[in-house]
Amino acid sequence: MLTSAFYFIAFVTIFFAIMVVASKNPIHSVLYLVLTFFCISANYIFMLDATFVGMVNIIVYAGAIMVLFLYVLMMMNLNSIAEQKRSVLFKVSAAISGGMLLVVLVAALKEANLQIQHEVIATDQRIGSIKVLGYVLYSKYQMPFEIASILFLIAMIGAVVLGKKDAGSKTIGLEPVQ
Amino acid sequence: MIPEIFQTVPIEHFVYLSAVLFVIGVVGVLTRSNAIVIFMSVELMLNSVNLLLVSFSSYHQDPAGQIFVFFIMAVAAAEVAVGLAIITMIYRNTHSVDINDMSRMKN
Numbered sequence: 564m565l566t567s568a569f570y571f572i573a574f575v576t577i578f579f580a581i582m583v584v585a586s587k588n589p590i591h592s593v594l595y596l597v598l599t600f601f602c603i604s605a606n607y608i609f610m611l612d613a614t615f616v617g618m619v620n621i622i623v624y625a626g627a628i629m630v631l632f633l634y635v636l637m638m639m640n641l642n643s644i645a646e647q648k649r650s651v652l653f654k655v656s657a658a659i660s661g662g663m664l665l666v667v668l669v670a671a672l673k674e675a676n677l678q679i680q681h682e683v684i685a686t687d688q689r690i691g692s693i694k695v696l697g698y699v700l701y702s703k704y705q706m707p708f709e710i711a712s713i714l715f716l717i718a719m720i721g722a723v724v725l726g727k728k729d730a731g732s733k734t735i736g737l738e739p740v741q
Numbered sequence: 742m743i744p745e746i747f748q749t750v751p752i753e754h755f756v757y758l759s760a761v762l763f764v765i766g767v768v769g770v771l772t773r774s775n776a777i778v779i780f781m782s783v784e785l786m787l788n789s790v791n792l793l794l795v796s797f798s799s800y801h802q803d804p805a806g807q808i809f810v811f812f813i814m815a816v817a818a819a820e821v822a823v824g825l826a827i828i829t830m831i832y833r834n835t836h837s838v839d840i841n842d843m844s845r846m847k848n
Contacts, residue, residue: 566749573758580762580785584769589778596781603792611799612744616807620791623814628784628821635825636777639832649774657771665764669757677752679801689742690804699804700811711815718819725826 576602600625613691755796762789776838
């Protein structure tokens with residue numbers, strides 16, 4: 564039951580990921596990407612017993628980041644501007660190089676021994692629970708956690724400075740500055 | 742306790758799934774010319790790496806992998822905020838987000 568569910572979810576995830584790249588309309592790409600993230604979160608929650616990471620994945624990726632993408636796309640109204648066509652030769656060579664990368668990755672991973680080499684210490688606690696993750700995050704990884712807050716501050720300042728209109732421009736909204 | 746999925750599905754299949762997702766992201770970056778779609782392909786690649794980290798974390802029963810996923814999510818959120826601000830600025834100046842229009846530095 565769980566096995567067939569894994570293969571079904573994997574198939575659906577790959578299908579949605581291909582649709583992200585293949586769909587012509589960028590809005591459809593965003594919606595397919597949200598579905599891909601939901602499938603990956605289902606993998607986290609039901610298969611891998613990582614409940615908290617799955618919830619955070621839905622909230623942060625499917626909730627916040629994708630809404631930001633959708634907001635920017637709708638503000639730009641790109642449907643009136645057709646995407647420039649890449650030549651067929653370019654697309655074919657890109658697909659071939661991607662396929663070669665996949666072949667190299669799979670061939671390298673076939674040789675690798677991924678099985679557990681040492682005895683895993685059996686604990687009653689579930690690794691994906693908030694209790695275990697919170698303890699590790701606030702003890703062993705406290706310093707990176709604090710640095711991440713500085714990163715967010717810098718990113719916020721950068722986004723505001725970049726998105727601000729130029730002081731000399733008289734245009735409103737997204738009109739071009741001449 | 743190791744999740745029971747690993748009794749029937751080997752860890753290799755999770756690795757192959759994330760490899761396929763990563764390659765789809767690479768092909769998206771190479772083929773599309775809309776800057777926002779390229780950005781979304783990069784997000785797809787980040788998520789495939791997250792999937793790999795979480796599957797190895799629960800296979801080896803080590804919470805450090807899931808902590809790394811949190812940091813990747815934090816960096817991705819900051820990256821999206823700054824990147825979309827840059828794309829909005831480019832759109833304001835050139836009225837296009839096509840990357841072929843952004844290669845003006847060559848001339």
